[in-house]
Amino acid sequence: MERFRHPEVDRYIQEGDERSRIIMCMLRRMLFECDPELRECYEYGMPVYRKGRPLMAMWRSSDHVNLGFIGGAGLLDEHGMMEGRAGEHRHVKLFSPRDLARDLLELIELSVNSADPDDR
Numbered sequence: 001m002e003r004f005r006h007p008e009v010d011r012y013i014q015e016g017d018e019r020s021r022i023i024m025c026m027l028r029r030m031l032f033e034c035d036p037e038l039r040e041c042y043e044y045g046m047p048v049y050r051k052g053r054p055l056m057a058m059w060r061s062s063d064h065v066n067l068g069f070i071g072g073a074g075l076l077d078e079h080g081m082m083e084g085r086a087g088e089h090r091h092v093k094l095f096s097p098r099d100l101a102r103d104l105l106e107l108i109e110l111s112v113n114s115a116d117p118d119d120r
Helices: 007-014 018-034 102-113
Strands: 039-043 046-051 053-060 065-069 090-094
Touching: 007 018, 007 039, 007 046, 018 046, 018 053, 018 065, 018 102, 039 053, 053 102, 065 102, 090 102
Parallel strands: none
Antiparallel strands: 039 046, 046 053, 053 065, 065 090
16 A cells, blocks of 8 residues: 555645544555555545546545545445435545445445546
């Protein structure tokens, strides 16, 4: 994972409280374990994960961390985890490390697999 770490993302994570730092570090590891080809960027003031095009972003809120799925409206959310109904984007709220479960991994895999090979 080291070669993919973006220094601005490191800074962003460290600026959060302890709970959000733990969640974001675990989520970051989960993303790279799901697909080592993901590219981590710092765009729009938050960590963004690309595989050619932007697929996901994570950001802090006052009491949780969000994992946003760019184009998430087109993903099959069998467990009803995603929130948001306007436009194409959806997000999942992560309140504790326990929220980083298999159901979330399934959504991440769907998002990564939705990347068009021509976009890479």
